[in-house]
Amino acid sequence: MTNPTDASGQPPYLRIVAEIRQRIIDGELAPGDRVPSTRQIARERGVALATATKALTTLRLEGLVETRPRTGTVVAGTFAPATPPRKPTTPAPVPAPEQELTLDRIVRTAIAIADAEGLPALSMRGVAARLGVATMSPYRYVPSKDDLVLLMADAAFGEETYPADAPEGWRPRIELGARTLWTLYRRHPWLAQLGSLTRPLMVPNLIAHGEWMLSALDGHGLDPTTLFDIHLLIYGHVQGLAVHLEWEAHAEASTGQSEDQWMDSRAPALRELVESGRFPTFAKVVGSFSEGPDGTDGYDLRLDDLFASGLSALLDGLAPLVEGS
Incomplete structure (x- = not known):
């Protein structure tokens, strides 16, 4: 069995905490700088992932680091090197009565x-x-x-509501509702992980968004099933893209790699697929990203743009159904 302490009798995670803390105090790691990820700590120091996670959790409780979506664990922006950090024995924040x-x-x-x-x-x-x-x-x-x-x-x-004077027309109202939901999912990426189309969340403030969308479609002669199907198609577009916000944030935090860094590390595998000759259209499209006249180098996945263009295309396709009824 592995000894849970080092030669000094100190648990390994506290030794890791002390080393990273000192780098922050010395200014080697400045506010906003990324600190080693759990996998990086485990690999470089030969400890278990659980030990690395415990070290970063301790630093987080001390207020020295924070986890930011799509960035990972970084030095907290409010940390001042002149202020001595709290001891690991008192990791909790200032107690409230x-x-x-x-x-x-x-x-x-x-x-x-x-x-x-x-x-x-x-x-x-x-x-x-x-x-x-x-x-x-x-x-x-x-x-x-x-x-x-x-x-x-x-x-x-419930953080976002709708104006009493609704925009004229079903489409502007649907666009406002979809953008409002996207804003909330952007603000709270974990929201999109809750519920599904088949097992939706039964909470009043989500139903309020559904009420806005349904009322925008109501009055156009749609039968109830078609009306609700359209509502679910639009909601599914918003939530379906939004789930990737949290997935990417979790992937960056757990691996310490940004989206671009992860893709760079998979470049040999991608090149092998492109050069295999089995997927000619895929090879042509992917190859164009590095050969385009606009100087494009690689495909830049932008979820905000996909949301906007997908919503526009979806509403274009639904317009004859809604307006022709």
Whole structure:
């Protein structure tokens, strides 16, 4: 069995914490700089992924690092080298009196954790630690993590509402509804991971977005099934693209590689497929990205642009059905 401590009797994760902390204090790692990923720490220091994860979690609880979507773990922007970091023995933030704990604070804290670290990082214990209260305190307000996630979703979907004076025409209203949902998914990437078309979330503030979309389509002579099918097609387009926001953020945080870096590392495999002769159209299209007259070098995947162009094409195709009824 591997000895859980080093020669000094210190657990390996604390030694890793101390080394990275010192690099931050010395200014070697400045605010916004990426710190080694869990896989990089595990590979370079010969420790388990769990040990590397525990080290980064400790640094995060000390306030020295933070996890940013699509970036990974970086030095916290609020860190000042002149300020000594908290000791690992007191990792929790400044405690708040138990009497100040409210359901709203619990939900907002949980949302902040999910925004920064992804939904898999969320736990009732973690929420309690972030709030500086006893581990079981949040359970007085919400019975389980599943219930908490539903409250988080409802709160997040409720951050954007619609104007009382709706735009004229079904299409401008649908476009506003779709852009509003995309904005929320952009703000909270984990939202798109919840529910599906077959098992939707039953929370009031998501239904409010559905109400806006359905009311935009109502009054055009569509039968209820067709009307609801169109609503689901539009919602599926928005959510279907939005799921990639969280997937990419999680991939960057876990591998330490940006999207471009990951693609660069797969270049030999891609080249082999292109040069195999088995996929001529694929080879022609992929080859054009590095040979185009506009100086294009590689395909630049832009989810925001795909959302906008896909929505436009979808509404163009639906227009005869909606307006011809």
